[in-house]
Amino acid sequence: MLSHLQTHAEYVQLSQAAWKAIPIDFQRPYQTTFDLFQYLNFDPIHSLIQPLYATTGRPALYQIESLRALILSVSLKIPFPQLSQQLKLHRPFWTIAGFPDASSVPSLGSFYHLMQRYCPVKESKVIVSPPKKLNVKLGTDKKLPSRKKQATQQVIDHLKRHSDKPHFVSGPEKTLQRLFDILAVQQSKAIGLLANQLIASGDGTCIPSHATPYVRKSCHCSNPNKKSCPHEGILTDPNARWGYDSSKGTYFYGYTGYF
Structure with missing residues (x-):
């Protein structure tokens, strides 16, 4: 209430x-x-x-x-x-x-x-194995290859098929997007900070997570070999993954946001 x-x-x-x-x-x-x-x-x-x-x-x-x-x-x-x-x-x-x-x-x-x-995100802390850190060494301004072939084209095709429908209306972030639109975009436009004719563009950014990438055991078995332990482990941030920050030339554990 x-x-x-x-x-x-x-x-x-x-x-x-x-x-x-x-x-x-x-x-x-x-x-x-x-x-x-x-x-x-x-x-x-x-x-x-x-x-x-x-x-x-x-x-x-x-x-x-x-x-x-x-x-x-x-x-x-x-x-x-x-x-x-x-x-x-x-x-x-x-x-x-x-x-x-x-x-x-x-x-x-x-x-x-x-x-x-x-932002009602439901996630579980239990995961079978921790995310693996890539062994590829890249320099500054060098990007990792896409894990999925033609990933960008798949997104474009999806948007074309659903061009008559509003996007992201069912995602957990929909309320945050509407809050940002009302509080920031519309008010900035109303007081003249934004022009009436806008060109929307997007860019990706690296979002490091403060959680540890190491798995905490959920069992009490005495198996000395952790890799062969059949029980599931626990991650504090199960959705985070290893990525590469091309601007800094270093790896990070977290998310890749696109805005």
């Missing part, structure tokens, strides 16, 4: 009043961040996130504030598990996020539930 959603007018009034009460020395390192978040208006997405919640049950509190806190962790380049602790300790952080006080900051588990609500 969804409780009251903080409006942008309420956020501006609350945050500006609380910001004035913070000593100047504590304001100064985060003044630019505070000013930027004054223009981040979440009012247009209220109707989008309301269907994501049930109509009964315990009310979900401070949902807009929590979403703003996640964006704040990206802006400050602080992992949100660390930021969730610092939100309760540093007054500038909870003020920028829009929380009225430190006691209103949710627990770390609430942030995970919020992320799962916006």
Whole structure:
């Protein structure tokens, strides 16, 4: 059940009043961040996130504030598990996020539930064998060969066959894409940062995972040869794979995103 959603007018009034009460020395390192978040208006997405919640049950509190806190962790380049602790300790952080006080900051588990609500990805931590690191040595600006032949042509053919349908409407990231469209693209276009005639382009990027690529055993057998152990292992990030970052000329463990 969804409780009251903080409006942008309420956020501006609350945050500006609380910001004035913070000593100047504590304001100064985060003044630019505070000013930027004054223009981040979440009012247009209220109707989008309301269907994501049930109509009964315990009310979900401070949902807009929590979403703003996640964006704040990206802006400050602080992992949100660390930021969730610092939100309760540093007054500038909870003020920028829009929380009225430190006691209103949710627990770390609430942030995970919020992320799962916006991007409901289901994955298992059990895997038979760890992903293998390639032995090919490449230099800078050298790319690995495609594992699938004509992979690009297959994507083009698929888009042509379904050109009359919206793409990615059923993926777990669909809500995040709509949030980005409403909060960033449409508002940037409305204030003149983007031209009316746009040319969309995409590019790939390497996204390293902080998880370990090593498998933790799920059994208690005394088999000395781990490679021949018939039991499954556990990976903390089972979807991550080894890749090659051609711009840095090094291998990485994680994902290859295309935006």
